[in-house]
Each structure stands twice: as C-alpha cells, then as structure tokens.
Amino acid sequence: MKVELARAQKLLDQRYPDPDEAIKLLDPLLKRESKHWLVYYFLGIAQMQKSNFEKAIGYFEKSIGEHDQNSQTYLLVARCYYELQDFENAERFGKAAVQLNQELLDAWMFMGQLYWDQALLNKAIQCYTIANKLDPKNYLIAYNIGQIYADQGDYKKALELYDITLQMEPKLIDAGIKKAQIYQSIGEYEQAEVAIEKVLELDSENLLALSVLSLLYRAMGRYSEAIALNERLLDRYPNDGNVRVNYALCLLETGQYDEAEKNYRRALKDTPETQQSLSNYLMGIHYNPKRTKEEIFEAHSLWDQYYAPEERPGRPVPANKDKEKKLRVGFISGGFKKHPVGWMITSALEKLPKDEIATYIYTTDTYHDSLTKRIREASAKWTSVVGYSDEVVAQIIKDDEIDILVELSGHSSGNRLKTVALEPAPITIKWVGGLFNTSGLKSMDYLLTDAKESPEGEAPFYTEKLVRMPDDYVCYTLPNYDIDVAEAPVTQNGHITFGCFNNPTKINTELLSKWAEVLKQVPDSRLFLKSKQYDTELVRERIIQHLEECGIEEDRIIFEGYSLHNDLLECYNKIDIALDPWPYSGGLTTIEALWMGVPVITNSGPTFAGRHSTSHLTNAGFPEWVTDNWEDYIQKAVSLAGDVDQLSKLRAELRERLLSSPVCDAKRFARNLADAFRKMWLQRVQGYEKNLSEGEWQDHIWVSQKKKEPETQAESLQNGKQNKALKKGIYVNKSLVKFKDTPSEVVEAIVNTPGLKYAEPLSVAIPESELFRLRNIFEEHEYGLPSVFQLNENSVVVDIGGNVGSFSLYARQWNPECQIHSFEPNPQVFPLLAHNMKDLDNISITQVALSDQNGEINLFQHPRNTGQSSTTVHMKGGHEVTVRMQKSGEALAEKGINKIDVLKIDTEGAEVSILKGMKDLLINTGFIMLEYHSEADRREIDAILSGFSVYASGVSVPCEVGTIKYINNRILNK
Numbered sequence: 001m002k003v004e005l006a007r008a009q010k011l012l013d014q015r016y017p018d019p020d021e022a023i024k025l026l027d028p029l030l031k032r033e034s035k036h037w038l039v040y041y042f043l044g045i046a047q048m049q050k051s052n053f054e055k056a057i058g059y060f061e062k063s064i065g066e067h068d069q070n071s072q073t074y075l076l077v078a079r080c081y082y083e084l085q086d087f088e089n090a091e092r093f094g095k096a097a098v099q100l101n102q103e104l105l106d107a108w109m110f111m112g113q114l115y116w117d118q119a120l121l122n123k124a125i126q127c128y129t130i131a132n133k134l135d136p137k138n139y140l141i142a143y144n145i146g147q148i149y150a151d152q153g154d155y156k157k158a159l160e161l162y163d164i165t166l167q168m169e170p171k172l173i174d175a176g177i178k179k180a181q182i183y184q185s186i187g188e189y190e191q192a193e194v195a196i197e198k199v200l201e202l203d204s205e206n207l208l209a210l211s212v213l214s215l216l217y218r219a220m221g222r223y224s225e226a227i228a229l230n231e232r233l234l235d236r237y238p239n240d241g242n243v244r245v246n247y248a249l250c251l252l253e254t255g256q257y258d259e260a261e262k263n264y265r266r267a268l269k270d271t272p273e274t275q276q277s278l279s280n281y282l283m284g285i286h287y288n289p290k291r292t293k294e295e296i297f298e299a300h301s302l303w304d305q306y307y308a309p310e311e312r313p314g315r316p317v318p319a320n321k322d323k324e325k326k327l328r329v330g331f332i333s334g335g336f337k338k339h340p341v342g343w344m345i346t347s348a349l350e351k352l353p354k355d356e357i358a359t360y361i362y363t364t365d366t367y368h369d370s371l372t373k374r375i376r377e378a379s380a381k382w383t384s385v386v387g388y389s390d391e392v393v394a395q396i397i398k399d400d401e402i403d404i405l406v407e408l409s410g411h412s413s414g415n416r417l418k419t420v421a422l423e424p425a426p427i428t429i430k431w432v433g434g435l436f437n438t439s440g441l442k443s444m445d446y447l448l449t450d451a452k453e454s455p456e457g458e459a460p461f462y463t464e465k466l467v468r469m470p471d472d473y474v475c476y477t478l479p480n481y482d483i484d485v486a487e488a489p490v491t492q493n494g495h496i497t498f499g500c501f502n503n504p505t506k507i508n509t510e511l512l513s514k515w516a517e518v519l520k521q522v523p524d525s526r527l528f529l530k531s532k533q534y535d536t537e538l539v540r541e542r543i544i545q546h547l548e549e550c551g552i553e554e555d556r557i558i559f560e561g562y563s564l565h566n567d568l569l570e571c572y573n574k575i576d577i578a579l580d581p582w583p584y585s586g587g588l589t590t591i592e593a594l595w596m597g598v599p600v601i602t603n604s605g606p607t608f609a610g611r612h613s614t615s616h617l618t619n620a621g622f623p624e625w626v627t628d629n630w631e632d633y634i635q636k637a638v639s640l641a642g643d644v645d646q647l648s649k650l651r652a653e654l655r656e657r658l659l660s661s662p663v664c665d666a667k668r669f670a671r672n673l674a675d676a677f678r679k680m681w682l683q684r685v686q687g688y689e690k691n692l693s694e695g696e697w698q699d700h701i702w703v704s705q706k707k708k709e710p711e712t713q714a715e716s717l718q719n720g721k722q723n724k725a726l727k728k729g730i731y732v733n734k735s736l737v738k739f740k741d742t743p744s745e746v747v748e749a750i751v752n753t754p755g756l757k758y759a760e761p762l763s764v765a766i767p768e769s770e771l772f773r774l775r776n777i778f779e780e781h782e783y784g785l786p787s788v789f790q791l792n793e794n795s796v797v798v799d800i801g802g803n804v805g806s807f808s809l810y811a812r813q814w815n816p817e818c819q820i821h822s823f824e825p826n827p828q829v830f831p832l833l834a835h836n837m838k839d840l841d842n843i844s845i846t847q848v849a850l851s852d853q854n855g856e857i858n859l860f861q862h863p864r865n866t867g868q869s870s871t872t873v874h875m876k877g878g879h880e881v882t883v884r885m886q887k888s889g890e891a892l893a894e895k896g897i898n899k900i901d902v903l904k905i906d907t908e909g910a911e912v913s914i915l916k917g918m919k920d921l922l923i924n925t926g927f928i929m930l931e932y933h934s935e936a937d938r939r940e941i942d943a944i945l946s947g948f949s950v951y952a953s954g955v956s957v958p959c960e961v962g963t964i965k966y967i968n969n970r971i972l973n974k
C-alpha cells in the first residue's frame with residue numbers, strides 16, 4: 001500500500017497533475033480490508049483536481065472518519081464547499097481547520113477570502129490580520145487587506161497597504177494598478193499617471209495597465225491619446241471586449257456616434273459577459289439623431305437575452321400582506337450625493353410620510369456629501385453594498401423584507417441591474433438615475449414617469465407598466481449655497497448670449513446647424529458652452545468646425561470647462577437664454593437654468609431621454625418654451641432674444657415661479673409618491689389574492705392630482721428656501737467687510753437658538769459656502785446634549801476643529817459661564833474665529849493643529865470652501881500650508897485642563913490621532929461628539945473609547961462617513 005500511496009502522491013503533486021492515473025492506483029486499495037486514511041485523502045485531492053467537489057467532500061469526510069485529524073483535510077473540505085458556493089459549510093470546516101492548527105496560514109487566508117466574498121469585510125480583515133502576524137513578510141496579505149479597505153471606501157488606508165505591498169514585492173503589478181485606479185477615482189490624475197507609468201516600466205505591454213491608462217487619458221480629457229492607445233490595443237487584441245468598450249466610450253464622447261455603436265455591438269459579441277458594453281450601447285443610441293424610437297425599444301430587449309437568469313427567480317412573498325401596512329421601500333443607487341439622482345430625490349425622501357413609508361437605502365458608492373447626509377438621515381436604514389456580489393446584495397434586500405425596490409442607476413455606470421434581475425423584492429420599480437427610456441428588464445414591474453415624459457400612446461415602447469405622476473416625475477432639491485441671480489447679461493454687454501451647459505455628447509451636427517440658424521438671426525449674439533469635456537481641444541474643435549461650416553465665426557463661441565457646482569451655477573449669470581440639446585434633452589441643467597433666472601427653449605425628442613425639459617418646463621409653468629419642431633424652436637429663441645425687457649422681467653421672477661411650482665414642492669411630490677407606492681402595493685396584494693402569475697398582476701397607474709398644501713415657515717427653511725429669506729435681510733447681512741486672506745465671500749449671519757436656557761441672538765461672520773452648517777447647529781441641534789448633562793460655571797467644553805466658532809457659540813448658550821476652549825489651525829479661518837469670539841468672556845482660542853505628536857504638518861485647504869481643510873485628505877484644486885502641530889494632551893495641559901465635560905472633534909480625518917494624543921485625559925471626559933471618515937476610523941475610535949457607551953450616531957456632512965456621540969460610563973452609572 002505504501003508504494004501505491006507514494007506513486008499516487010507523486011502523480012497528484014507533479015507540475016501537471018494526473019488525477020485519473022492516481023484514481024486508477026487508489027481505487028483497488030478501497031477493496032482491501034485495512035485501509036489507511038491517506039487513501040481517502042488522496043482520492044479526495046484527485047476528485048478536487050477534476051472539479052468533482054461533491055465526490056471530493058465524500059472522500060475527505062471518510063478520511064476524517066478514519067481518524068484523520070490533519071487540519072489540511074478540513075481546509076480542503078472547506079475549499080470544496082466554497083467552490084460549491086455553500087459558504088455556511090465552508091465556514092464551518094474552515095473554522096475547524098484553524099481550531100486544529102491556529103498557525104495554519106493557508107486556513108486564515110482562506111477564511112479571509114471567504115468572508116470577503118460574503119461582504120463580511122470586518123471579519124475578513126480580522127482573518128488577514130492574524131495571517132499577517134503569522135507571516136509578516138507575505139505581501140499578498142497586505143494586498144488583500146488593501147483591496148478590502150478600497151471596497152470600504154477608505155482610500156487612504158488602501159493606498160498605505162498597497163505601498164507596503166510594493167515595498168515587499170515591487171514587481172506586483174496588480175498593486176500598482178490598484179493605486180492608479182484609486183488616484184483616478186479621487187481626481188488625483190497626476191498621481192494616477194505616475195503610478196501606472198511605474199507599472200509600465202515593469203511590463204510595457206501589460207494589457208490591464210494600458211487599459212487603465214486609456215481610461216485615465218479619457219478622465220483627463222486627453223481623448224486623442226486615449227483613442228490612439230485603444231486603437232493600438234485593438235490591433236493586438238481585436239477580440240477584447242473591455243478594450244473595445246473603452247474605445248467606444250471615447251468615440252461616443254467625441255460625437256462619433258455610428259462608430260461608437262459599431263464598437264459597442266462588437267464588444268457585446270466578443271465579450272458578452274461584460275454587461276457595461278450593452279448598457280453603454282443602450283445609453284449611447286439615445287444621443288444619435290439617426291435612431292428611431294422603434295429601433296431603440298428593440299435594442300433594450302437585448303438585456304434580458306444576455307443577462308437575465310435562465311430560470312426566473314422566485315420572488316419573496318411577504319408574510320404581511322395587509323393593504324394598509326407600513327411599506328418598506330428600498331432604494332439602490334450610487335447617486336446618493338450631489339449627482340442628478342441626489343438633486344432630484346432628496347427633498348422628496350425627506351417628506352415621505354414616516355407613518356406610511358420606511359425608506360431603506362442601499363448605496364453602491366463610498367462618496368459622502370451634504371445630500372448624502374440628508375438622505376441618510378431621512379432613511380430608516382442605510383446599508384453600503386460597495387464591493388458586494390449581486391447575490392449578496394439580493395440576499396440583504398430579502399433579509400430586510402423590502403416590499404418595493406426602487407432602482408436608481410438604470411444603464412449608467414456602476415448599476416445593479418443584475419441584482420434587480422434576481423427579483424429580491426415583491427415589487428421592483430425604475431425611477432430617476434440612468435432613466436432615459438425603458439429598462440428593458442422583464443423583472444422591472446413599473447417605471448415612474450409623468451404625462452409629459454410618457455404621453456398617451458407611448459406605453460407600447462416600455463417593458464414596464466407606467467406609473468404617471470400628476471406633475472413632474474422628479475422633485476428638485478435646492479442647493480444649500482446662496483447664489484444671486486444677476487441682471488440679464490444683455491443689459492450690460494449689449495448682445496444676447498445663448499448657452500448650453502449640457503454634456504457635449506448631446507451636441508450633434510444636426511443640432512449645431514439649428515443653433516447656427518439662431519445665431520444668424522440674432523446679430524452679434526454669442527454661444528456659451530460649458531462642461532468639463534470642453535477642457536479638451538478635440539471636443540472644442542469638432543463644434544467649432546461645424547459651426548464655421550454653417551457660417552458662424554469662432555469668436556462668437558465661448559467654451560468653459562470644469563467648475564465646482566456652485567461656480568457652475570454662477571455661470572448662468574453669463575447667459576440670457578439656454579438652448580436645450582436634441583434628441584437627448586437636458587434634465588437637471590434645465591431646472592438649474594430656471595433656478596438661475598435663465599429661460600430654456602426645448603424641442604421634444606422621440607424618447608423619454610428627449611422629453612426631460614418638456615416635463616420640467618411644463619410643470620414649472622412655461623409650456624410656451626416647448627415645441628416639437630425646429631421651425632418653432634428657432635422662432636421661439638429668436639423672438640425671446642429680441643425682447644430685452646421680457647428677458648429682464650423673467651430674470652427677476654423665474655426663481656420665485658420655479659419655487660412655487662410642483663417642480664420644487666417636496667411635500668406635494670412626497671404625498672403623490674407615497675400614493676403611487678400604495679397603488680403598486682394594492683395591485684401586488686390583489687395579484688396574491690387572485691393567484692396571478694408574474695407579469696399578470698401589474699397594470700398602468702395614474703396618480704391622482706393632489707391639492708397643494710401650504711408650507712409652514714419651518715418647512716420652507718428646511719426645503720432650502722432660506723436662500724430667498726436670506727436676501728430679505730432676515731438672516732444675512734452681505735455688507736460685512738471682507739477679510740484679507742479669505743477667498744470666499746464672508747457674510748454676517750444673525751442666529752438664535754430657541755429652546756435653550758440662555759439663548760440669545762448672535763452675530764457670526766462666516767463664508768457663504770458654510771451657511772448650511774449654522775442651520776444644522778442652531779436649528780437642527782445636531783450637537784444637542786443628553787439630559788444627564790447640566791453645564792455650570794465650572795464646566796469645561798473643548799472644541800477641536802473650531803472653524804469660525806459656530807459650535808463654541810452654540811455651547812455658550814448651554815451656559816454662558818462655562819469655560820470654552822477652541823482650537824483651529826487654518827490661517828484663512830482663524831481670523832473669523834477671532835472676530836466671532838472677540839467680545840465674549842470665558843472663551844479661549846488657539847491656532848494649532850492637534851494630533852498625537854509635536855512639530856509641523858501640511859494643511860490641505862479646499863479650493864473654494866474656506867471652512868473646509870484637512871491634514872489627512874488632499875483636496876484637489878486647493879493648496880497646502882504648513883501649520884504648527886502639537887500633541888493634543890500637551891496643548892490641553894497648557895490650558896490647565898485636567899477634566900472635560902464636553903469634547904467636540906471635527907477635523908476632516910484627524911480625529912483618531914487627536915484621541916490618541918490625549919488618551920490619558922479621556923478617562924476624565926464626560927461626553928464626546930466627533931465625526932469619523934471611514935469605517936476603519938470608526939473601529940479605532942471604538943477601541944480607544946472602550947470605556948464609553950454610544951449615545952447616538954448618524955450621518956454627517958461632506959467628506960465624513962458619520963457622526964457619533966459617546967457618554968463616559970462613569971457618568972451613566974452615577
């Protein structure tokens with residue numbers, strides 16, 4: 001037997017294993033009366049090598065039954081269950097392996113991968129951390145941990161781990177590529193290019209690295225280089241669908257529609273598993289003026305042909321089918337931020353009746369900003385599904401017992417249509433977000449629209465049943481920065497300026513010809529085009545060339561590239577009339593133009609994508625600017641341009657008219673949306689009652705008109721209409737003197753805090769971009785104290801990250817006699833802090849960056865928002881200054897502080913180092929409020945504050961992941 005076992009082992013261990021020959025040697029041994037466990041063990045390995053995992057498990061279990069207590073055997077069983085997607089048993093046997101041998105590196109590595117695949121990321125990191133202790137020089141461990149941090153959106157930690165990986169193994173190309181991808185995703189294009197060039201120094205023809213470089217060129221607007229590189233790659237790899245998708249995207253964005261479509265179709269043929277090639281194709285054909293709506297509808301049927309499950313999954317059946325029950329409505333998207341999705345849904349979600357609807361958010365993106373904060377606060381549950389497989393996401397939705405799942409990405413990048421195709425909820429609905437037409441999915445029951453987007457007769461061009469809202473199908477969320485509407489520019493410069501701030505992919509030669517006709521009929525007029533793509537010469541030249549062919553000189557065309565959103569809105573003050581593109585119309589851009597006092601002329605397109613402006617303009621009260629033919633389009637633009645008095649009048653009243661329309665009426669929209677959800681639910685329940693099959697129970701829905709309910713003053717402020725109130729001098733005085741080194745405009749805000757014992761009106765000098773923070777602090781009481789705290793003249797409040805002093809002023813209204821110490825390092829902000837505190841007793845201010853060490857540190861300053869700076873987060877477009885850094889415990893000791901009643905920390909990512917620097921003082925700290933910037937930071941904070949209990953937590957403002965409040969247990973136990 002020993003001879004046969006040795007020969008079998010050699011066959012299985014050789015460079016090219018021969019499991020069949022090994023089985024021939026081992027099978028006869030099974031007939032012997034005395035069998036060694038190694039016979040079963042080697043047969044298990046042989047079957048495993050043949051991918052017969054169930055047979056392999058049988059043999060391994062017999063080996064264990066023959067007293068095999070080898071930890072490797074248990075690990076092999078775990079691997080077999082893993083291959084069979086039986087994660088529960090894989091975990092069971094994996095745990096058994098490490099219990100038998102806690103130093104079995106392969107087992108800890110396997111468990112890390114197992115948890116990672118199930119999106120149990122914290123457990124995965126724990127396993128990899130143990131593996132790292134067993135083998136500190138194993139670069140793959142560092143690499144895997146880096147990938148998990150990247151999945152969590154903790155890019156700083158991910159980059160650190162990739163650097164460690166490359167220090168141990170400089171030739172690991174994948175780590176270099178991952179670095180480049182992270183830098184690109186956060187807009188650090190130069191760093192990304194450096195990282196990818198280092199990879200190419202190791203392997204100049206690496207396909208993945210070159211593909212990433214082509215995407216980087218595109219992101220940087222270097223389309224000529226991106227196209228040339230992709231063409232070179234396609235010469236070498238003509239059947240690579242991923243390369244061809246990248247190439248097609250560049251062609252589309254430079255207006256080469258036919259060639260783009262041709263390449264998308266080829267990519268779909270060559271690499272059908274690449275879903276994005278089809279989604280990109282479906283979006284792309286809406287830009288092409290040659291495509292008919294019949295062709296476009298037929299193309300959407302391809303999605304189910306390629307990607308729907310072969311057998312339709314059974315939908316979960318809710319245990320509670322009460323028609324009037326509180327509905328659980330899930331929303332899945334990567335757009336819960338300052339993005340068209342965020343701008344169009346946030347105020348509506350905030351106003352949904354909480355007694356009827358519980359909102360569950362599933363975010364596929366790691367970015368957080370002020371809209372993220374509002375959406376998260378409006379939700380019953382917030383779940384990040386970044387990095388999760390479609391199957392895992394579907395199971396999460398099922399476990400949450402969602403009644404209605406709302407998809408908010410459509411065919412745009414990063415969508416989760418495959419999750420929807422798994423039908424994890426009783427009802428699925430398509431709403432805003434990549435919503436340019438039908439989804440094409442049979443698993444999508446409804447599509448939320450309105451009578452202008454989807455007029456009578458259009459239902460045959462949708463695979464879903466249409467839910468038509470009585471007004472607009474979206475509700476605009478107003479920006480939280482106040483931007484004045486200027487006079488019509490024609491009154492200042494003497495000529496009309498037409499404009500379009502849409503993506504230039506929407507601008508085709510047919511449209512340019514019509515615009516040229518408008519410009520010809522309005523002498524000396526200009527055309528102002530603004531979008532980030534206009535930073536690219538290739539895009540500009542395409543437009544200049546065609547307009548010149550139409551008789552329009554280049555000097556009449558104005559281009560402007562990327563701007564921050566508030567700057568983009570300001571640019572509407574440079575145009576008199578907006579010209580909507582065709583056949584893919586503007587959406588958010590149209591509403592923003594109206595918000596800034598600019599009329600918009602539109603020609604309705606043939607599909608949903610072409611009727612966004614038709615809906616928004618009609619529901620805002622301006623149907624006279626909508627037409628369905630080019631003759632009227634040109635005439636309306638020329639006529640409006642000829643009436644300067646009318647343009648001036650519109651400029652003064654458009655914002656108010658928009659505000660008072662259904663487009664901005666969040667309360668009305670939310671009521672109608674809740675009714676729409678209820679009508680869908682009633683159809684679903686009736687389907688259960690009648691035992692109807694999928695596809696039989698749904699029908700079109702018309703949501704009835706609701707009478708507009710008046711808003712209270714508080715609701716008006718909450719909706720963002722404070723902008724209007726501010727201008728009346730109720731809240732803001734714009735005549736405040738400018739501060740020398742502060743680039744943002746500084747205003748004086750008069751604030752009050754009703755309900756606090758010592759509340760009194762306060763004057764705060766603050767950058768306009770930071771006004772929203774005052775509402776959060778003084779109106780929404782985001783820094784409210786638990787009732788257990790009663791501050792007195794001996795109480796000590798420490799404000800780290802004091803900014804302009806908003807929190808310190810709020811704290812003073814708890815008790816004006818308490819001692820307040822504020823620390824702020826930003827040299828642009830500190831003068832405002834000093835100004836706001838100059839006449840107040842019991843408040844000390846110090847200009848220093850607190851940390852866990854002494855010295856100097858670079859402070860990254862936001863390019864426009866004076867109030868935002870960080871020692872840990874590089875802010876693209878901003879600049880660095882060197883500031884003094886001091887260990888937090890030492891700085892507080894210098895102030896004579898040996899106990900703290902209330903500690904607030906908001907330092908854009910430095911919170912962990914600050915807590916470490918004052919660790920000895922934390923035992924004498926009663927209440928802590930801080931913001932954390934990654935889940936990894938949250939874990940470290942919880943570890944440092946192990947003697948505290950969490951009082952409350954929630955989402956925070958831009959760049960943060962969340963806020964959390966801790967009470968020292970010694971306080972709780974008093």
